[in-house]
Amino acid sequence: MAEIERESMEYDVVIVGAGPAGLSAAIRLKELDPDLTVVVLEKGSEVGAHILSGAVLDPVGLNQLFPDWKERGAPVTVPVKRDNFLFLGASGHLRFPTWLMPPLMSNHGKYIVSMGNVCRWLAEQAEALEVEIFPGMACSEVVWAEDGSVKGVVAGEFGRAPDGTPGPNYEPGMELHGKYVFFAEGVRGSLSKQVIEKFDLSAGRDPQKYGLGMKEVWEIDPKNHEEGTVTHTMGWPLGNNAGGGSFIYHAENNQIFIGFVVHLNYENPHLYPYMEFQRFKHHPEVSKLLEGGKRVAYGARAISEGGYQSIPKAAFPGGVLLGCSAGLVNVPRIKGNHNAMMSGIEAAKAAVAAIKEGRSGDELEAYDEALHAGKIAEDLKRVKNVKPLWSKYGAALATALGGFDMWMADLFGWHPLGTLHHSKTDAAGTGKAADFPKIDYPKPDGVLSFDRLTNVSFSMTNHEESQPCHLQLADPDIPVSVNLPDYAEPAQRYCPAGVYEVVEEDGKAPRFVINFQNCVHCKTCDIKDPSQNINWVTPQGGDGPNYPNM
Structure with missing residues (x-):
């Protein structure tokens, strides 16, 4: 296939993802230097369309960004x-x-x-500072500089046929280049995953x-x-x-x-x-x-x-990882939005200082250092043993031991248990089907409980069916030849949207079917597949869920 020619645009900072991390970074960049050119690219149909969080918000990050957020009318009431x-x-x-x-x-x-509504409000604040925000612009590729650093991203590619080739209405998208690129894609971001692997950013860290x-x-x-x-x-x-x-x-x-x-x-x-x-x-x-x-x-x-032990190196040549792309959730508190916002603020400070020095395309080491020396590290270090304890001992004992460890950290800054570690990935933790009992689940009653496909309709999810499937199998035979006999093909169950099914018809071999139109972009399949055979990549821009106020 001939190399695709694309137009390009130059910015000081390119931000992938209009969540709390990306928008906070954009706002602080413009607050620190109004002359900077900043663009935010969002794969959802609008800002907030793909935001899902609990959420109880610790306003510490919001306080740093806008001390007068109440007067500004933030939807935090x-x-x-x-x-x-x-x-x-x-x-x-x-x-x-x-x-x-x-x-x-x-x-x-x-x-x-x-948090969807909070992000919509943050986008309004960012646009008032002349940040350019483009929803419906999925970022499908990393653009690499000749020296191997991150130069930018490809965004806005539409119209590929199911086989991946350009269709009759193909639009190649654009290359957006930045002196620095901030990846704020959320958990298991498709481009973040690539830069983590290329630069070996998880070396010496626990598995996420x-x-x-x-x-x-x-x-x-x-x-x-x-x-x-x-x-x-x-x-x-x-x-x-x-x-x-x-x-x-x-x-x-x-x-x-x-x-x-x-x-x-x-x-x-x-x-x-x-x-x-x-x-x-x-x-x-x-x-x-x-x-x-x-x-x-x-x-x-x-x-x-994974917590503090699993945070990858967050700075690399040409860019940084923000928020959940870096894994900044405090698990026992069930909170990550505050750390996401603070990571965006710290990255903005590091980028502005670097650009003022005439730098570009290098490592923002000051940002990575700030993650490990500031409020984010303080928040995550205090709870660093809770998740490893839970994994090893189960809920009851972990609650007691984890509570004691957190109390000691809170009172004295001391962890009596030291630092506990995660030993293996979640995919590797999956056992063989023959070694575990089947679980009988009651049928949903349609009043309090619902089947998956009915519930997915309440996520307003839509994907253009003529595009390539964004759930890529490294080996299309593995689901039936390995995962089905060894693990009872758990994709049928771990997916919360009913994307995967094994179809068995009389006299025919089982077939693995991917209903990618149902996908709510949770990324569970990319994480939990025991054969690590599924690669989640971004579908074309605007597709996926359209959450109103998640």
Whole structure:
């Protein structure tokens, strides 16, 4: 195929992703130097369309960005009034006293928000500073300079045929070049993955760990609604099958954000994370809350859970990794947006200083140093042993040991357990199907629980069907020849959108089918496939979910 010729545009800084990290970086860049040219490229149809988060927001990052955010009208208006932490059994619960929890776990002074709406507001602030923001512009390739550094990205490519060749309405997109490129793609970003591998940024770090977060927005009976209430649970229905838990946040307008997180290091390949979430809603404590209500939105997203030990080197020749692309989530706090925003601010400071010195295309070492010496490191170091403990000992013992370790870190800056480590990837943690029992899940009732395809319709997901499948198989035979006999092909279950299925027809060999139109861009398949055979790449711009207020 002939080499594709593209036009190019030059900027001081190119930012991939209009999430909290990318937008915070863009805003601080323009605040520090209004003459800089800054562009933000977003693969969603609009800013916020692909943003999914719990979310209880720690405003520390927002305070740094706009101390007057309240006066500016930020959609951050529901302060947390009450914290609940429950251990669930099949029919009852135990309430964990919040005063026993380390102060860092308190949600006092935090806010229940829709991060999609927060990002839409941040985009307005950025555009007022003359940041250029282009939604619907998926970044499909890294542009490399002759010296091997990152030079830019290819964005806005449309019209490839299913076989990958240019179709009749092909548009090659443009190359956007920057003195520095910021990758703020979120968890397991497709371009971030490439630069991590090329520059070996994870050398000497623990493997990254992940969870799958699924979320529904419900409108509930006003008598059941307590605005500002935050509830987290552990225990049932997961039990010993997997780590994880739930969140229930009472937002404004009689809405609640209800979600379920399953740690992706689970061993039993028969586990069905989506059905665990649906079963959870039938617990008496939850079902009475939802009674008389209706679900109005659904979505799913992977969560980086490795913590401080798993952060890759975040600066490389020509660019940096921001936010969840670098894995900056505080797992026990279930918060990462504040660190994402602060990472964008730190990267902006480093880039402005470098550009003023006449530099470009080199490593912003000051940014990587700031990650390991500032507020982000302080936040993540205090909880660094919680996830390794959970992986090794399970929820109950890990809660006790992790709580003790966090208390000591909070009071004395000392970790009695030292630094614990992650030993293997989540994919490698998957066991053989023959070694684990199958799990019987109740059929969704259509009232509290729903089948996957019905729920996916509430994510407003759409993909142009004539484009190449963005879920690439390194070897198309592996799903049937390896994953099916060895692991009962877990893609049928770990995908929260019903993308993958094994079709068995009379007298014919099983077929592995990829319904990529259903994909909500959670990236779980890229993470959990035991053969690491699936590569998630970006579909054409604007495709995917269209979350209204996740």
